[in-house]
Amino acid sequence: MPELRKDPIVGRWVIISTERGKRPSDFAPAVKSKEPKSCPFCPGNESMTPPEIFSLRNNSSGANSPGWEMRVISNKYPALKIEGDLNREGEGIYDRMNGIGAHEVVIETPDHQLDLVDLPVEQAKQVFLAYKSRMIDLKKDIRFKYLLAFKNQGEAAGASLEHAHSQLIATPVVPIRVQSELEGSERYFTYKERCIFCDIIRQEVSSGKRVVYETDGFIAIEPFAPRFPFETWILPKSHESDYSKLSDSMALDLAGIVKITLAKLRVALADPPYNYVVHTDAFSNSGKEYYHWHMEVIPKLTKIAGFEWGSGFYINPVAPEDAALYLREITVS
């Protein structure tokens, strides 16, 4: 059973997940670049994955058979397990709980050769709506406090299969980085009675120098203090703390700006591995005045990471104004 453990000093929870039968000397996950024939995410290989939670089908094909456009399944090697109660216990000064959670995979397309950036915008929209519908469903489980939606693209970014997919992890605790944002934005609201993300958007639209792209509903910017070169944030322009309130038309708009942002990064940086993560409100008390959901996209470029892990101090060799200018000037179809 996976286990959640809390660092007693800083309060950060980590998942200790040793389920895959690995020995300590054999922990580095091999990255599988499979042919469509043996890829578990390709049509015809549905039996190689756990049963689907839901799928999009434009025809009369049955569940767990070919004919789908998008498919959501449980992760075969989940970091957290759905069964069981949330038992908390101490070990001397330490705290742990059993690793209850949900770990799902969104297979974004049946086509092994395509990435999210290549999908028609209507199909990419379905990916973002899938995050939403899983969020609404998992929110009903009172054991969970958060749903992380994220994507690892490329081996260096931690993807273990190359077929386009994203992941969803429901956790019984709020991730510490989201918690920091919740606390920081609440402090700002207490002081100013304004949402700090709304203030950021206003200032960025007005100055323009860190803007990468804008649509009716969204803005893509290089943040003022980015940790990484070409770190890019995508925010809805209207205030909303809860991703699961995303309307169909907003989802289409979001899919469009994500596709354009990823396409610009692909041209600028020679198809880099990347990660993105959706930061939304915690499940409890949603509808906050002070928080604002957004996406963070991080191309995986620099290897200078260990020092940053140790200190939390990031050294970024590219000014966000330069990165934004560079990305703005790249035209993508």
Next chain:
Amino acid sequence: MPELRKDPIVGRWVIISTERGKRPSDFAPAVKSKEPKSCPFCPGNESMTPPEIFSLRNNSSGANSPGWEMRVISNKYPALKIEGDLNREGEGIYDRMNGIGAHEVVIETPDHQLDLVDLPVEQAKQVFLAYKSRMIDLKKDIRFKYLLAFKNQGEAAGASLEHAHSQLIATPVVPIRVQSELEGSERYFTYKERCIFCDIIRQEVSSGKRVVYETDGFIAIEPFAPRFPFETWILPKSHESDYSKLSDSMALDLAGIVKITLAKLRVALADPPYNYVVHTDAFSNSGKEYYHWHMEVIPKLTKIAGFEWGSGFYINPVAPEDAALYLREITVS
């Protein structure tokens, strides 16, 4: 001029350092695996580095010439610059200051072929004493609030030159990860009136299951909630918040346990790239009852990093008890 910028939401400072004349498309640092003839850290090539700040010499050789055992120089491409005043300014809702600081390099040995782990313990001791003496010196500069001592070993861990070296960065702000530890340990002290690190040491010694190695003065453990496989902490057993109080005999003891820990990791993990960082007290108000200096050693093994950066949620496939058992059983000379 490098610049320090503060994330307005979570309060994290980053260094934007674009000084090396890179274009946005050309930011990924090339790793130089140089021959001794062209290595700037090798004896005879002293003119390829900035002048030395100090060196250890057992003979009458002059500064910036061969004959040294260890050498401390300014970084040729500093992330922060030593000259100037600490000007703070706003940009709308954002905060920045100019990138004042010190960035130094400790060349640990004249021998291009050796790593820290290979050095005689007396010589490794000098490396740890060099951190101390630079800390004492830089603490006198009232612009600085912290000195980070760290080491990147191997290309994947961010080293840009293979000749054994560590780095020192003095910063005008306390790094956020250290700040979290200071705040967390203060909360614990307020509640329990005990140092949390001392409590951790007591519990680990008593249970033994996460202990990697022990000397008279130090203990090496796998922490209860490690972010990474084989993450290892080295702590002085006696309470001390300030690294710069390290005595000569403690430095020898520290050099010994660091060498043994690194040697065990080298055998266990096939000479992995790694980082270590020294976490010590902030310059102001040192001598804290609640904080306890220590080192964190992180072998760079997994590539699954971007998700963790986005969420702060770490998934670790190796239980620390298994890693500790594995490391304990490895005998090194």
